[in-house]
Amino acid sequence: MNPIKRKKITMRDIADVLNLSVNAVSLALNDKVGVSEETRNLVIKTADEMGYFDENPSFIARNRLRNICLMVEERNFRDTHFYTKVILGIENEAKRNDYDILVNFMTSDKFEIPSSVERRKVSGVIVVGTIKDEHLEKLLKYDIPTVLVDHCSFTISTDAVLTQNMSGSYMATQYLIRKGHTQIGFFGEIDFSLSFKERWLGFNEAMRNAGLNVDPIFNVNPGYCVIGQVEQYVLSKNYKEVANIISKLDKLPTAWVCSNDSAAITLYNALNILGIKVPDDISVVGFDDIDICNIVTPHLTTIRVNKELMGIKAVKRLLWRMDNPKEPHDHIRMEVKLVVRESVKEIKN
Structure with a gap:
């Protein structure tokens, strides 16, 4: 018995559900002028729910979704002193550019590709902290722009924001x-x-x-x-x-x-x-x-x-990479400075 073939979702289907013209749906999906921001967001949300993007993965290349996948080990997310400051910088810069952050926890022992990446619901990925090369290779196979923060691979080329x-x-x-x-x-x-x-x-x-x-x-x-x-x-x-x-x-x-x-x-x-x-x-x-x-x-x-500037730089680099997918990768090294306080005693010879 042949399996029942699922009907492909078209712009006409989306237009019928929302009682809009096909032209309005096309303008919204392709980020063109002629529809309000409210209508654009409604069209994208409905298209997502109906599975339009699942059947049209090239959509991201033509008109990027306003989502960024943030991948971080749970132990680093709990680090309220360092990584939360980096993530705060990421979140604030993403908001300034009208992007939403989708947080996904990962572990070194049991690594899974986030569903948002698998279903191509994001236009970029930021990985905060360490990730094994074998896991990074799996992630990069989805061909979604990716930036690493506070880590880089010795063998796999990616953009990275690091410290001096x-x-x-x-x-x-x-x-x-x-x-x-x-x-x-x-x-x-x-x-x-x-x-x-x-x-x-x-x-x-x-x-x-x-x-x-x-x-x-x-x-x-x-x-x-x-x-x-x-x-x-x-x-x-x-x-x-x-x-x-x-x-x-x-x-x-x-x-x-x-x-x-x-x-x-x-x-x-x-x-x-x-x-x-x-x-x-x-x-x-x-x-x-x-x-x-x-x-x-x-x-x-x-x-x-x-730390916050590290996050800001990561988002800026990711947005640049979206527009320049063929350019060489780069490692950005954040400047550091010595802060003298009271924990060092001078030894006089």
Whole structure:
């Protein structure tokens, strides 16, 4: 038995439902003058509900839908200090350009393409935070303009908005060296994200240029560094476990450069458990300049990242990409700056 073939939805069908002329429907769908904004929105909503866009995927190429799919890991969405500021920038810039944001959570273990992407109900995609290459490949097969934020692939070409991680960490390390510190460590799980890895590399470069190599590749003992699996304790605020890790180090540094501010504040609490004071005993520098840096005691010296501007830049790049699909991809690096507060003690030789 042959399956019943579904009737293809046409502009005439939409016009009949809304009691409009076919010409009015055509003007609305193709974003042409001659119909009110209210009518245009009604036509697009009705066409969507009737399945017109499912049968006409080329519609997006001709007249983009006013939706952007935002993909973010749930753990990052819960980060009220950094990623929510980035997402706020995305949302505000999208609204300024009359776009709606459709938020979709993803996980690294069980990745699914959002239905809005599968059904081509969006004109662009923004991925905030880490995404595996294998998942990115699946996403890009839908040929919808995509911009990554705070992440990029080493093998797959996309537009990306990133931070000057290496130069920022270099800047933080150099500041400690100028303050007389030579026994400096890095605290943070360097394999957790691209940003953390780049900050580790910037730290190493500053140390190397000062003749204070710490990377095992140079056969120098990296004993001051805690770069293994500690992010789980940072995220869960398990200060006791971090204190336990620190207590097992052969020797403590006089200063730590941290992968981000949350790691730095975790250090504050872990050191406090051990009876070690910041900055009297150990100086600490963070990265990101989240709001709590001005609340903790002592106020945290850190590297400032304009988080909302990252989101704004991502939307602007996505809209540009929609109009320039054949142009080469680009990585935009956000400027950073050192913010000096009270968590670093000068060591006088």
